[in-house]
Amino acid sequence: AQKVTQAQTEISVVEKEDVTLDCVYETRDTTYYLFWYKQPPSGELVFLIRRNSFDEQNEISGRYSWNFQKSTSSFNFTITASQVVDSAVYFCALSEAGYGGATNKLIFGTGTLLAVQP
Amino acid sequence: DAGVTQSPTHLIKTRGQQVTLRCSPKSGHDTVSWYQQALGQGPQFIFQYYEEEERQRGNFPDRFSGHQFPNYSSELNVNALLLGDSALYLCASSLAGFRDQPQHFGDGTRLSIL
DSSP: OOEEEOOOSEEEEETTOOEEEOOEEEOSOSSEEEEEEEEOTTOOOEEEEEEETTOOOOEEETTEEEEEEGGGTEEEEEESSOOGGGOEEEEEEEEESSSSSSSOOOEEOOOEEEEEEO | OOOOEEEOSEEEEOTTOOEEEEEEOOTTOOEEEEEEEOTTSOOEEEEEEETTEEEEEOSOOTTEEEEEOTTSOEEEEEOSOOGGGOEEEEEEEEOTTOTTSOOEEOOOEEEEEO
């Protein structure tokens, strides 16, 4: 079964703190893709990062970094020196190769609401 | 570069009515997927359209139907509305064959059923 678990429902930090959002996934496929999206109050899902199952290199983009570990089926997201503008709901998502359709459907976790206090 | 656009932004309906939501994909994209996001939940996949045909479908009843037009835009239709259909409906577009590329989302349509 395909599943994405984001155990942290809400996280509250003070500005400039580092924060890590956890994501654990389940899949039987050997080829799959993992994504993080940010959803501000406006509702639009903003793409942050994509990872292929065969590429376990961690990635850093400015204050954002991602840690992908196949051994623990985790794809965690860290924000360094958080800012108020980082406040949003963050979703981790999984898609699998090998299914019909032009593009694979995304399976989302339930999201983590991050509140960064000034 | 036009992103994904959805209309209307908000909609209020009553139980039993029918509704049509519209989506224009990002320029250069040919595939449209629809998702339903209930309050406090992650988006759930409804279905996907490519080449004017439904290609994949999630666990949603037949009351949910769709259409894709030759210009790649799409409609989501919901019949016999139930209170539980109240949600944010998100449209996502992508380019067929590029399975590792992210889907791009619109701002969504907030549907409220009274």
